[in-house]
Amino acid sequence: MGEVHSVDRVVIRFAGDSGDGMQLTGDRFTSDTARLGNDFSTLPNFPAEIRAPQGTVAGVSSFQVHFADFDIRTPGDRPDVLVAMNPAALKANLHDLPRGAVILADTADFTTRNLAKLGYTDNPLTDGTLEAYEVHGFDLTGLAVAAVAPFRLGRKDAARTKNMFALGLLSWLYSRPEQGTLDFLARKFAGKPDIRDANIAAFKAGFAFGETTEVFTARYQVASAPMPSGTYRQITGNTALAYGLMAGAAKAGLQLFLGAYPITPASDVLHILSRAKDHGVITLQAEDEIAAVGAALGASYAGALGVTSTSGPGMALKMETISLAVMLELPLVICDIQRAGPATGMPTKTEQADLFQAVYGRHGEAPLPVIAAQSPGDCFDTALEAVRIALTYRTPVILLSDGYLGNGAEPWAVPSLADLPAIDPGFVTEAPAEGEFLPYARDEKLARPLAIPGTPGLEHRIGGIEKAAGTGNVSYDPDNHEYMVRLRQAKIDGIADDLPPLVVEDPSGRAKVLVVGWGSSYGPISAAARRVRLSGRAVATLHLRHLNPLPADLGDILRRYDRVIVPEMNLGQLAMILRAKYLVDCESYSRVRGLPISLSELAEDLIDVIDEKTPNDPKEGR
């Protein structure tokens, strides 16, 4: 033993019962990976039930981590290694494994009875059905229990340390440092020394087991990835989103007010901001989504930065109030962490199918800006951008993230807040030298002046009835209505004028096919494009942050290519918007599986498209 192979990338999936601590195990492994300077990307996968019956497929919880010595973009389509803590975990995940994958199973649970419950007549670990894989079965539970025997825990608590045993083993196998996990356990169980020590012992025993068992012919190492210099941390999308909102509020000098109602996968935004009370953040868990956005709107009216966060069903409920915000022209940030729909759908699965709702889902002509984040870390920048737009243009802004971004993690170069531009809320504080205050007057961006309650001399009333230009008084005048409808639209359309030029990625400059994406499909698209390019073909990619209004230079770009492919986790929503706006035959590449788009499938499909389109193009380096 002791031989160490270098590999460039590995995908490991930890899977077990909901109670087996797989999320924690994966998270720890990821942290250690981060410390080694690998690039990584993670995909937690929760069961729909809180704790479905033990040993059932429905109760399997998993965590996938992809780490590499280069810049990666996705958590990986298919795991190289599956850690299966019980037969259900094996059954639930087997179909995702490529031939030759390593299966590391805890045999403790592979009893005839448990297997029978799952419909197995024989033990798959030993009946030869897994011969396409490299299967290693160990009694991880037994080994862990033995390792923690000195601590006299109950049987249940002792068995629970098996996840740390497994983590120790994997840490050994992939040459991860031990210290991070040891420190973490010491912190986490500081109040329960027995549990702490047992977990530490189990972890060390797992590590030692790798060292001593002769099963593994080699261990592996993945070198650190070249990354731009900076200070990094691991971050999930929901955390980055919360921090981005806080940064935006701080940059604008406003108090952040979050009104929210819990809903998967958005609840963490509420949880994280609820812990930020010492940063002046107010959170309100409202009675429902309507009250949540209502309170946020009230807070914005009062001069705070009102924000609300939710997922699809909650978005549907908020629309009437958002329409009011459009009419009032008040700043407001609405975060939609999308999940698979319609209706309740698959709450723990990801999707990008709320774009239509965000852009078009209100009664009347109620235009508002819609922007989307492309990676967990990017949620920070997108949140900041949402705050900027909301305050600059006095408008509600919808920010689209999704379950994959929200829960997924990646290394993130922590920005220096001092370097970020300030945002000026530009409240009017004094009555005009002459004439009356006109709350619906316009600046050069068509934004209106905001005077918050408490400002003397600027008392005025706003409301949801159509308002006269300038004064904001109630008006039923037909011409005024037409004017105001077009003005609200023009204000939003005008946001495009301030956007930086789009950047198309096309290293060879020869691409005839353009792939346009938005949101979390950034990972699969850019990874697939890299693979396509490595195959010697040229492909251009363009990722949109701003979905409404669309950037001013987008039409020209689209028209430059022979084919435009739009991969989305929906039935082609962005594709349809682009077609309408630019009359370009954008083709939808649609996957609606509740999972990120498969990068290898996408890469293959793109290659087919390119080869068909440019059959005579010489393939360099092939």
Added chain:
Amino acid sequence: MGEVHSVDRVVIRFAGDSGDGMQLTGDRFTSDTARLGNDFSTLPNFPAEIRAPQGTVAGVSSFQVHFADFDIRTPGDRPDVLVAMNPAALKANLHDLPRGAVILADTADFTTRNLAKLGYTDNPLTDGTLEAYEVHGFDLTGLAVAAVAPFRLGRKDAARTKNMFALGLLSWLYSRPEQGTLDFLARKFAGKPDIRDANIAAFKAGFAFGETTEVFTARYQVASAPMPSGTYRQITGNTALAYGLMAGAAKAGLQLFLGAYPITPASDVLHILSRAKDHGVITLQAEDEIAAVGAALGASYAGALGVTSTSGPGMALKMETISLAVMLELPLVICDIQRAGPATGMPTKTEQADLFQAVYGRHGEAPLPVIAAQSPGDCFDTALEAVRIALTYRTPVILLSDGYLGNGAEPWAVPSLADLPAIDPGFVTEAPAEGEFLPYARDEKLARPLAIPGTPGLEHRIGGIEKAAGTGNVSYDPDNHEYMVRLRQAKIDGIADDLPPLVVEDPSGRAKVLVVGWGSSYGPISAAARRVRLSGRAVATLHLRHLNPLPADLGDILRRYDRVIVPEMNLGQLAMILRAKYLVDCESYSRVRGLPISLSELAEDLIDVIDEKTPNDPKEGR
């Protein structure tokens, strides 16, 4: 006197204070017009306030009726005659009058004080500012009070009869029969003989005044319009809609259940159906729009025909539940009587800006059929069609009407119910001979079997979580989700296969410009097209009832024309959908004034388009 001129069409607008009974007066005039066999179209215009302060512009209520000896399509852009019961009514309506229009004013209210309140320093009736019009001022109030003196009413009640005096005068002027109004008054005030007799006296006095006064040099008559044979009545869109829903339920042999929450301009649907209890109709005034649609969905689940009716803000609130209905695949009819938005907007004004919300306004991929009515009477057929689709395809259907259709009236050839095709709800009543009942199996239209509670042996559970094909059990399987998302879409798309071919109107067959419309813009579009054709130019028109899915032959039709113009009372919603779907450069013709599109403006604009496009086209008959 006594000379009678024949004219082919007249537009009269009755205008006065909210309390002056203008709606009633207009309605009566219309009924008498109907009796004469004229074609007609009406446009009531309510103030936003229930009863704004007397004598203010905000408190003016008006009713416009257009009647003619030929087939007309709109209530007319500009009145030929304005009946102004007070100075505010004159002020509020003057700008709509063409030069030469007749103004018939009640001088009683034109006091210096009242005029001053409105900003008049002089009496406009006499100061010469109205010289472009034919102005007739009478003390209608005084004349009416004098006429009813024998009945010893209080001053207020006596003055109230002035509307009947005015109606009598107008009836004389336009040669309307007296009997209808006399019968009506007898019925309406059967319980209050004094009031009845006073109103009758005022009406007759008005008529006699026309006969005796020497002011009018002639009276007019409008011959009856040639109409297809049949039994006719006057009908508003909301009434026709309610009757259409009842007819649909009756044809399907189901009980009609309406869940609704009052909202302008949809409340009348609730009112009308609430009066149909002896037809087995259940109505529930729910606590809000969400409960209204929820109760309707529950009723549908229980085997009734669930319907809900509302307007824009209420639609926004219903969307989450509608998304559930999409997932459950239950029949449900959702009627949106659109009004001007966004937010509260202009509740008493019309608009067509909820199309986007109807087609795209839900989270996740939640496709459903959307259809629209084109005229008051057509609301009946559209409601029937909604019921047919909902029951055949087991789906919620959104029916779009609007304030103009809902409140506007026209003559309507009453259909014979016996001639309408039956609708088969096709409930499953028996357990399958073998195997289990599969509530999510599919027929050839991809519709699922419906077994309602109470059916033995078919007990099953449905819900908003993604369901396994066939069984309908909860499923988180990625492939199943993808399958079900596409299946729900395919089911809705498939509705297009059963639609009759579209009919393009192009009498000359030479048109190069196609005008595509939907909903209530039918009137202005077809009237404008007629005017364009009368000018010797060719134009084609196409009106869509089915907006989602779009008819199968639409794409081919659009591609046949040089230009496609889409007039809508929004910022181009249908235009955008057509562009996306067919990549045809459909041009939006957009008017957002809370009023029907002006037919003369549209006609002129279409002529410009045609002349630019086909400058060398010889204009026949010009």
Added chain:
Amino acid sequence: MTATAPGLAGVPLSLTPLNRKDFTSDQEVRWCPGCGDYAVLAAFQGLMPQLGIKRENTVIVSGIGCSSRFPYYVDSYGMHSIHGRAPAIATGVATARSDLAVWVITGDGDALSIGGNHLIHALRRNVNITILLFNNRIYGLTKGQYSPTSELGKVTKSTPVGSVDHPFNPISLALGAEASFVARTIDSDRAHLTEVLTAAVGHRGAALVEIYQNCPIFNDDAFIDLKGPKAPGVIRLVDGEPITFGPDGSKSVVRALDGTLSVIDTADADPAQVVVHDAHAADPSPAFSLSRLTDTGVLQQSPIGIFRQVERPSFDDQVRDQITMPQPGERMSALQGLINGSDTWTVN
């Protein structure tokens, strides 16, 4: 033949006796081990065959939450709807059909947070539905945020330094909302559960049953002091009986001059002073005062049983009474008459 309990009048009786298994669906039950929901499901499945009604005439409508998975596990008709809306949907079901036994399953978040309005309106209207409110004083399904029944100061994911929302007392709220049947029971007392649910479904009109339900994962032992037949804090309400409780009835509920209730040692109480429970009082005030005996913070004391049960016409019955459906043969001609109206003219 239909059932005789007023709440079930109109629901056809089963011709063959049914048993618990008839009400067990083929779906695997997926609550956490030890969840109180299991006990309620078991009591329900045990109770249903006793009602004698046809299985196919049972409809269970639920919202969203752990408890709202309930209908999947019962082999009847059922709908797992959306968050908070079950009472509205059930109102439609119950109004459209007089031959169904309609149940609503909901949680403290589902019923009292997002669904609060539908709940109070269903109660005031007195729709003939039976509502089981699983109160675990926490949001289970979304993994542990505080709910409208969580005690002040509750530390949860969304209240890391303690909640500041004064909780609802669901019984007080229901009484304030004009409810005609209001009761409380607890997952750990199967006999009581069965008894209360039987009374609830037998009541004509809206019956609200609050069920204290333990969530071992996110709010374990919230009802620990009310568990077991000897629990000192459980105040059992029995109609017509004096309200005493605790070991050997050592505590008594007495009424002060201002009408409020308090608990004193039975030893110190004049027997004439001890409140005799009257669930049928026309005025909801006595039931309301009883509801205030529940602790507002961590639970140590709470009444269980039927607080109020009065007769009032049910909404759906009254709606149906106003409606006449013409005979099938006459429906179309009646409608034709309506559509024609009184004011037609004919063009030939």
Added chain:
Amino acid sequence: MTATAPGLAGVPLSLTPLNRKDFTSDQEVRWCPGCGDYAVLAAFQGLMPQLGIKRENTVIVSGIGCSSRFPYYVDSYGMHSIHGRAPAIATGVATARSDLAVWVITGDGDALSIGGNHLIHALRRNVNITILLFNNRIYGLTKGQYSPTSELGKVTKSTPVGSVDHPFNPISLALGAEASFVARTIDSDRAHLTEVLTAAVGHRGAALVEIYQNCPIFNDDAFIDLKGPKAPGVIRLVDGEPITFGPDGSKSVVRALDGTLSVIDTADADPAQVVVHDAHAADPSPAFSLSRLTDTGVLQQSPIGIFRQVERPSFDDQVRDQITMPQPGERMSALQGLINGSDTWTVN
């Protein structure tokens, strides 16, 4: 300098005295002639200058309905929002800012039908807002449908043969929802209106004031029997006083043994038996029993005044107590620390 009434603590005082005209906006008032809303507006505009607070620190949030046009007519900050949502929006305003006097204007449909949930949650949370609920027992703005407070059998456009919905008693509902301040007044009694509104705005926490308001157009004379100082059916509640009413105090409110209240002739009443009103009772039960003295049908008898007024920390105060905003100079560095977290690594 801030106001001294607890409900206004934190709201700065005006340096110059204000008068009614300062609270009159330039918008023309557009209610129907004779509408009760005029009287409430007048009382409000008369009261505001008395409070002494800065005009610009007043915010009025309303929903949709005739009454909800109110904010347009008051020259302060205001928002005419959407139907039913004013309490939620006001919760945001009041929580974000401690220096504002926040009013909610709502109607019986707005507050109790579509907005019922927000209302009960604002009450239980005890947000520092003053809610004026204009109860005309009808939907005015939509031209006359019945509302959740309309009496049974009410004939309206949507109930042509009479409503079958049992109405809410807004006072009972509010008490069931844990309200800390609950009162009722009437448009026709200007002095009483002013007195009650003054107490309400002075209360810290959510104050609900139900105002009986006549709608001459769609529900005229709904309160005719309660109009005028001598109205026989008005039961005036005065804290600390025995509850008698009617001509010469000829009627008295007495408590039965079961805690319920009834009205008897004063002549027949033992003075000791007459209920003495205690608005400050910790237990809401006495107030609840008083609320049941209101007729459920057409109104002939109803208590007005303050039913309940107890101290309980307000939601927004408690929220703010948990929060510390770093000094401006430190905010960014504190945030930088949070964002960095404890687990960073550096790439050079």
